[in-house]
Amino acid sequence: xxxxxxxxxxxxxxxxxxxxxxxxxxxxxxxxxxxxxxxxxxxxxxxxxxxxxxxxxxxxxxxxxxxxxxxxxxxxxxxxxxxxxxxxxxxxxxxxxxxxxxxxxxxxxxxxxxxxxx
Numbered sequence: 001x002x003x004x005x006x007x008x009x010x011x012x013x014x015x016x017x018x019x020x021x022x023x024x025x026x027x028x029x030x031x032x033x034x035x036x037x038x039x040x041x042x043x044x045x046x047x048x049x050x051x052x053x054x055x056x057x058x059x060x061x062x063x064x065x066x067x068x069x070x071x072x073x074x075x076x077x078x079x080x081x082x083x084x085x086x087x088x089x090x091x092x093x094x095x096x097x098x099x100x101x102x103x104x105x106x107x108x109x110x111x112x113x114x115x116x117x118x
Contacts, residue, residue, distance in 0.1 A: 015064025015071060016118030020105070023050060023113065031064040039108070040077070054079055054109035062117070071100045071117040079109040 015031040029048060031037055040046040042057040050059070056077035063072045075081040075092045082089040083098070084105040092098055100106075104117045 013066040015066070015102075017048075017062055018116045018118050019113070020116055021112065021114040022108070023052065024048070028118070031062065033066040034063060037062045050108075050113065052109070052112055054112060056109070059108060060106075064117075068099070069102065071102070071104070073098050073100055073106065073117075077109070081109075082107040082111075 013033050017029040017031065017037065019025050019027045029037065037048060038046040038058060038061055039048045039050065039055075040057050040059040041050055041052075041055050043049045045058055056079050059075075059077040059079070060081055061074045061076060064070075065072060073081070073092070074097045075094050077094070080094075081092045083092060083100065084090075084107060089107060100117055102117055106115045106117065108114065
């Protein structure tokens with residue numbers, strides 16, 4: 001899927017999380033500058049609540065920095081997050097924040113749910 005600026009943003013200072021596979025395929029979540037979005041199964045602590053048992057209660061945090069035009073992703077799960085770089089999946093280290101560029105593909109847990117950073 002080719003992600004275009006018009007698909008993901010209506011303002012330069014907003015980021016986006018685009019679901020490309022899994023239970024929310026096609027959903028776009030906009031991120032305000034420096035807003036932290038929590039993804040996981042726990043409805044009390046997460047902005048985006050997922051239902052797959054492969055997803056941890058608190059799986060990851062995504063934040064967009066509009067000045068740097070980068071996304072910051074932290075794996076807080078027990079089940080892992082991968083990023084796809086040139087067709088190769090790299091497992092992120094738990095509790096470490098990663099600065100990622102737009103159009104990075106993120107694979108949550110077992111791979112059923114995938115997102116692209118807009």
